[in-house]
Amino acid sequence: MSAVFDQGFLAPGLGGPLYRRLQDGIRRAVADGRLRPNEALPAERDIATGIGISRVTVRKAIQALVADGVIRQRHGSGNFVAEAATRVQMGLSHLKSFTEDMESRGSFTSSRWLERSVGTVNPDEAMQLRLSPGEQVARLFRLRLANSRPMAIERAVVPASVLPDAEAVDTSLYAAMQAVGHRPVRALQRMTAANLGPEDAALLGLEAGAAALSILRLCFDAQDRAVEFTRSLYRGDAYDFVAELTI
Structure with a gap:
């Protein structure tokens, strides 16, 4: 801890409040690499004891x-140095899966399954996918990661008549749908700003209330059949969505 916090910010005669001097010292340690992304900070009481100031400070x-995005707080785990803000530009003119998009950028993709099951359609899903009450759907909910960084939460619903076996989806949903002849060829997409609830924020490694982009996507196959309804949450600090407009 001394290598990080021994910056002389407590030296007599220095101006400014102690908390601001400590803040600047931590910021410098992050900037010059003595504190690395995702590295845990010592507990507040240990910092206070080690440099002789109050825990309140x-x-x-x-x-x-935290407010400036330099430090992330993880409930139950402590304070961590935030990752460098690497943003991904995502175009809005082509229909791609997360896997296809990230692999085209040279990123390694992975998923953490939250739910992979087949069950009875609910009223909202039935309306979106034009299904009758009682029909079955595959639910494919997962956390999507690029180079081990959580990027998005996808909650996809596909008619079981299109994809009867949820376990058939390994990495790419669209690859599995293409294998059965129902790959989406067009989509209607709606994007809105959102704030993450506690559970979704924890999955993405962010604080509850953090900014996100909520996307609802309804996809159709070549026969113009609704074959996928997906609700996604993309972390707001990682994505820029870009569209080319012409007159």
């Missing part, structure tokens, strides 16, 4: 760094 400095 330490907490105030940490809260300011």
Whole structure:
């Protein structure tokens, strides 16, 4: 801890409040690499004891760094240095799966399954997919990662008549749908701003209330049949959505 916090910010005669000097010292340690992305900070009481200031002062400095995006707080785990803000530009003119998009950028993709099951359609799903009450759907809910970084939460629903076996989806949903002749060829997509609830925020490694982009996508196959309804949450600090407009 001394290598990180021994910046002389407590030296007599220096101006400014202690919490701001501590804040600047941590910020410098992040900037010059002494504190690395995803590295845990010592507990607030350990910082306070180690440099001889109050926990209130330490907490105030940490809260300011959290507000600035330098530090991330994980409930039950502590304070961590935030990852460098690497943003992905996603075009809006082509229909691609997450896997196809990320692999085209040279990123390694992976998923963490949240649910992979077949069950009875609910009223909202039935309306979107034009199904009758009682019909079956495959539910494919997962956390999507690129180079081990959580990027998005996808909750896809596909008619079981299109994809009867949810376990058939390994990495790419669209690859599995193409294998049975129902790959989507067009989609209607609606995008809105959202704030993450506690559970979704925890999955993405963000604080509850963090900004996200909510996307509802309804996809159709070559026979113009509705074959996929997906609700996605993309982390707001990782994506820029880009569209080319012409007159």
